[in-house]
Amino acid sequence: MSDERPKRAAGLSAGAGCPVPLSDYPHVLLAHGGGGKLTQRLIEQLLVPSFDNPALRELHDGAVLDIGGTKIAFSTDSFVVKPLFFPGGDIGSLAVHGTVNDLAMCGARPLALSAALILEEGLPMEDLRRIVASMRSAAAVCGVPIVTGDTKVVDRGKGDGVFVNVTGVGEVPAGITISPARAAPGDVVLVSGEIAVHGIAIMSVREGLRFETELVSDTAPLHGLVEALLSVAGDAVHVLRDPTRGGVASALNEIAVQAKVGIRLVEREIPVDEAVRGACEILGLDALYVANEGKLLALVAPEAADQALAALRGHPLGAKAARIGDVVAARPGKVTMRSRVGGERIVDLLTGEQLPRIC
């Protein structure tokens, strides 16, 4: 790995406010897919400038297009999770939920999905059947049809069982504009439940950890929860984000940078299940950076915050929703957190790879 490090040391040449140029990495690293700083750089220094257009510059979970006067959300996600089957789900249901959630984070009602499979030669047909059945079942529960697809096969050793791409279109109701750029000082930060569950469920399987109660992924479709939230808080909902790869910390950092606001968290308000907290300690992980697949963050105007929180708590997927912080004008682009013992620290993006192939 030694020749894969950047040619210059990050701290020397770049300084805190000046990221290491992408050109210093001659090869793609696993960390470029980890959801942290390197992923951000790959997106901001290579992909966004290349494909430059207004929809992409929004850096949202999906794009919103105007088609014949209807606002259509459009979002894509490829899934490479390892293992393919894990407590609480598999790559099939995860892929359906993931894209349904990306549409929901645009405020959209999902209308249709595509499914594209890249199979590795030698994959047991029975595994494929299970994954396809799981996709079907997840799509049926979501009430969204899978209307088109594609299947490719690559040689043995050139894939890893199955990779799944699910892309979706959805309709954004009139009067709803959800965008990271709308985060404004005074907004309240809500989370819909206990964090870090998916990442820890996957890591427990990989590491062969056993707990008294099995840790099960939180993978779930969130469009119903969003609908409940929007029905009471409407346009007061400024930003929605499902904190998947890179967790709550990375999602909030992205929003802080895009909206040029500060975000202040209060550690003791952030709901974390005891078993997950214990597993994080054993695995040396910070729950704030661990992936969720059935939770959302909502940044809501202060006057609607109580109603919004009540709406989340009134839905089965939001029963443990909590208010975890607020948006401020100070320290734009930064996320800070008041710790349990009272100090305040910066919650930065991670540079390295915390949890590869978590989704």
Add this chain to the structure above:
Amino acid sequence: MSDERPKRAAGLSAGAGCPVPLSDYPHVLLAHGGGGKLTQRLIEQLLVPSFDNPALRELHDGAVLDIGGTKIAFSTDSFVVKPLFFPGGDIGSLAVHGTVNDLAMCGARPLALSAALILEEGLPMEDLRRIVASMRSAAAVCGVPIVTGDTKVVDRGKGDGVFVNVTGVGEVPAGITISPARAAPGDVVLVSGEIAVHGIAIMSVREGLRFETELVSDTAPLHGLVEALLSVAGDAVHVLRDPTRGGVASALNEIAVQAKVGIRLVEREIPVDEAVRGACEILGLDALYVANEGKLLALVAPEAADQALAALRGHPLGAKAARIGDVVAARPGKVTMRSRVGGERIVDLLTGEQLPRIC
């Protein structure tokens, strides 16, 4: 490979009209991705029944949805071509063209694309730059923005450089209904130019063949050609198909089965470049089954056939368009061909894998 064969011999248990059940294959084979019989079985016996819905049953290159009174085409394709760079293109331009073409084959004007990359750890960053630049350039030439995306990284040895998914949405003009089911006896079969060029260009690189003139992939976006065709032939255009994986033979077989019609080809009318014909002989390939990435098949009502052919020939991408056969009521589900020496033979789907990872 011996344990990967079906448990029963196809010829014995299944007979000509009764395909080998998918359950006889315990593992996925490369041939399941080859565009022939095994691909068809995977789609028809596993995927379509699982995701059953009217749009998917159309078995079209994409789905057409009604969103707020607008007909929206929606299509997805993952690309796993090997090598990543080839004469005339690379995986990036191929992916953009491929999805633009799938939308065009629904009669749609492309509106927006998504791009999802699965990168293998260790991929040279310079290769990624070239591929992304190629996607940008191809999208710009097509006049279609890439509005949303996703990037994942898998461990070294678990991918193969880059896999690219491009999914697209497009608008189908009022009054246009393109569907394989509309193929009707009397329809004329047109092809927009010389066939088998893409597959042979790729195979020449893989096999290290050299010709007097380099064989260059025909990868190209076909939406302009489709627009030219529809502007003169309109609703008389019944079916459009870009004969990619599996070539002209596989595409026409699929249409014949779906529309329950026969298709009769005339071998001497099918345009094949001399160098391609020679390469096919050297490589032991039948040009009818070799992938195209810049050609289309159009099934057009007889009264509009001359105008349609003229419209194709009037466009730079259709200069060598030809009338290669017609649709008949006899032998529904079958494609036949009158050979140069006068005999007639059935042009069946291939069972095995002719050209793996051609797109």
